[in-house]
Amino acid sequence: MTQYIIRRLILIPFVVIGVSLVTFVLMRVVPGDVARVALGTTATEQSLAEFREANGLNKPLFDWHPPFGQYGEWIGGFAKGDFGRSYFHGTPVRDELANRLPVTLQLTIMSFFITLIPGIIAGVIAGLRPNSPVDLFTRTVAVAGLSVPSFWIATLFILVPAIWFNWTPPFGKVSFFSDPVRNLQQFTLPALAMSIPATAGIVRLVRSSVLEVLHQDYIRTARAKGLRETVIISRHVLKNSLIPVVTVVGMSLGGLLGGAVIIETIFALPGVGLFGYQSILSRDYLAVQSLVTLGAFLVVFMNLVVDISYVWFDPRIRYS
Amino acid sequence: MVADAQTIEDLGVKPSSTSGVGYLFGRLRHHPLGMFGFVGVVLLLTMAVFAPWIGPHNPSSQDFTILSAPSLAHPFGTDSLGRDILSRVVYASRVELSVSLSAVFIGVALATVVGTVSGYFGGITDSSIQRVNDVWLAFPGLILLLIVSAVLGPSPRTLVIALVVGTIPGTSRIIRGAVLSEKNNAYIEAARVMGCSQLRIMFRHVLPQIVPLIIVIVSIAIPSIALLGAALSFLGLGVMPPTPSWGADLSGDARSYFETAPWMAIFPGLALSLTVLSFNLLGDAMRDILDPRLRGSAQ
Numbered sequence: 001m002t003q004y005i006i007r008r009l010i011l012i013p014f015v016v017i018g019v020s021l022v023t024f025v026l027m028r029v030v031p032g033d034v035a036r037v038a039l040g041t042t043a044t045e046q047s048l049a050e051f052r053e054a055n056g057l058n059k060p061l062f063d064w065h066p067p068f069g070q071y072g073e074w075i076g077g078f079a080k081g082d083f084g085r086s087y088f089h090g091t092p093v094r095d096e097l098a099n100r101l102p103v104t105l106q107l108t109i110m111s112f113f114i115t116l117i118p119g120i121i122a123g124v125i126a127g128l129r130p131n132s133p134v135d136l137f138t139r140t141v142a143v144a145g146l147s148v149p150s151f152w153i154a155t156l157f158i159l160v161p162a163i164w165f166n167w168t169p170p171f172g173k174v175s176f177f178s179d180p181v182r183n184l185q186q187f188t189l190p191a192l193a194m195s196i197p198a199t200a201g202i203v204r205l206v207r208s209s210v211l212e213v214l215h216q217d218y219i220r221t222a223r224a225k226g227l228r229e230t231v232i233i234s235r236h237v238l239k240n241s242l243i244p245v246v247t248v249v250g251m252s253l254g255g256l257l258g259g260a261v262i263i264e265t266i267f268a269l270p271g272v273g274l275f276g277y278q279s280i281l282s283r284d285y286l287a288v289q290s291l292v293t294l295g296a297f298l299v300v301f302m303n304l305v306v307d308i309s310y311v312w313f314d315p316r317i318r319y320s
Numbered sequence: 321m322v323a324d325a326q327t328i329e330d331l332g333v334k335p336s337s338t339s340g341v342g343y344l345f346g347r348l349r350h351h352p353l354g355m356f357g358f359v360g361v362v363l364l365l366t367m368a369v370f371a372p373w374i375g376p377h378n379p380s381s382q383d384f385t386i387l388s389a390p391s392l393a394h395p396f397g398t399d400s401l402g403r404d405i406l407s408r409v410v411y412a413s414r415v416e417l418s419v420s421l422s423a424v425f426i427g428v429a430l431a432t433v434v435g436t437v438s439g440y441f442g443g444i445t446d447s448s449i450q451r452v453n454d455v456w457l458a459f460p461g462l463i464l465l466l467i468v469s470a471v472l473g474p475s476p477r478t479l480v481i482a483l484v485v486g487t488i489p490g491t492s493r494i495i496r497g498a499v500l501s502e503k504n505n506a507y508i509e510a511a512r513v514m515g516c517s518q519l520r521i522m523f524r525h526v527l528p529q530i531v532p533l534i535i536v537i538v539s540i541a542i543p544s545i546a547l548l549g550a551a552l553s554f555l556g557l558g559v560m561p562p563t564p565s566w567g568a569d570l571s572g573d574a575r576s577y578f579e580t581a582p583w584m585a586i587f588p589g590l591a592l593s594l595t596v597l598s599f600n601l602l603g604d605a606m607r608d609i610l611d612p613r614l615r616g617s618a619q
Binding site for chain 1: 451462470555586601
């Protein structure tokens with residue numbers, strides 16, 4: 001087991017470096033002149049040249065000698081925690097990310113609970129009584145929830161209160177600690193919009209997983225030795241049927257940035273997702289590279305955590 | 321007499337019909353939700369093919385009545401440029417369907433080749449393909465697709481490429497797993513002993529065994545790819561206006577005018593949701609029918 005973890009840990013830097021290289025190269029082939037995008041169409045030739053010089057855009061992309069070209073310079077700084085300067089905002093990328101992280105984090109945590117609690121409860125209830133009216137109802141709602149695009153739900157969440165109650169959520173972002181009411185007004189609808197498709201997915205997953213576990217031999221054994229049904233469900237069914245939930249949640253936490261991009265854009269929440277989207281559009285190389293590389297690290301790390309957690313959940317699993 | 325028999329049918333034995341379109345459809349008829357999805361998909365395809373006859377107006381022609389509420393002349397109302405929304409919704413099915421379907425078919429086909437080669441050959445081939453796959457899968461969520469779209473510039477073709485890029489790594493890994501568990505069977509060894517070439521074993525012996533899995537993958541991938549493609553169009557990195565598309569028509573003016581003209585934001589989203597719902601129901605039915613491990617569990 002330890003050996004397995006060590007081998008996986010050794011692979012992480014290679015994967016992350018691979019991601020950073022691919023991002024670096026792809027961003028450089030995005031058509032358009034970075035200096036022109038950053039300075040606007042009115043910029044003179046001289047100021048464009050100065051901008052390129054100041055940001056090291058004239059240097060070779062890769063080089064065999066120190067500082068190893070633009071890539072080497074950036075990744076060297078990245079490893080030391082210096083992500084470079086955003087062309088667009090003129091501030092260090094690290095500060096931009098640090099300012100925006102709390103928004104995405106709060107969105108994530110809120111939608112995490114909104115997704116998991118009702119999702120698991122509904123999934124277990126449906127799974128324990130397959131083909132009952134409750135099950136049919138849950139499944140219908142779940143497949144509908146899975147089919148509605150989150151960006152449309154988000155649009156409706158702004159539209160419906162605006163028309164019916166003449167109320168729109170206050171845009172922008174206030175810290176929870178300075179004004180909790182306003183903060184929750186801003187975050188509840190986005191978190192809800194982000195959660196609906198995810199909840200539908202969790203319901204279906206838990207339901208089929210409960211059904212599968214109920215047919216296992218160890219459940220029959222538990223029944224045969226006379227355990228009460230509540231104990232069987234809480235001790236045996238629940239624990240075993242939540243293993244796939246751990247996988248999906250773990251993996252989606254890593255890939256969360258994707259959902260955050262859409263929801264943050266619609267609700268104008270200044271989070272990491274919106275920052276990534278804007279940085280790609282404005283060809284803010286260092287911002288994109290740093291964000292994607294950090295994101296990749298999170299993905300790979302979460303995948304490892306998920307794989308290790310299997311052993312804890314299911315002692316039959318062994319890694320060699 | 322038995323010796324003259326050319327095929328198994330000559331012996332009076334009916335081939336077990338556990339595959340094929342007839343079998344699939346026969347099972348589907350006893351699956352009400354799946355049938356519902358199937359009908360929805362057929363209606364949708366009809367709408368896309370006969371869009372000029374179904375949509376009452378030209379989707380790009382502008383009327384003087386901008387932002388008019390749903391009426392007899394414009395059942396879904398008109399948008400900020402005075403275009404008929406019903407016609408745009410109908411015409412958009414063309415680009416949405418062709419983009420999603422081609423992305424899924426190209427993506428799954430490439431993933432099948434990659435996954436089969438990787439799983440069948442094993443060794444260095446397998447580990448090098450899988451390390452590339454690791455990097456590919458490590459990109460957080462939508463980001464890789466956004467970058468690819470930015471590189472190629474927004475267009476339906478770009479959208480297909482971006483969606484294919486998003487499909488290959490995960491799908492090829494599933495197929496590789498299936499090939500790995502298939503290739504140690506005795507019939508593969510028999511084929512090898514008979515002198516079949518590697519290519520023949522891969523594509524004539526292993527691949528047919530995983531066809532049901534591939535059908536399930538395709539039918540589950542279509543709705544999610546359709547949603548993803550619409551999301552990219554919504555973000556301005558897929559199909560661009562003035563081409564009618566549900567994703568792009570929900571962004572921009574639909575969001576600026578939602579208080580005065582909510583119909584702009586409602587109908588394209590409704591069409592997209594019903595499309596995805598139909599494909600989801602059909603996909604669920606396909607999985608129930610074809611995946612014996614899950615058979616009965618979701619009925």
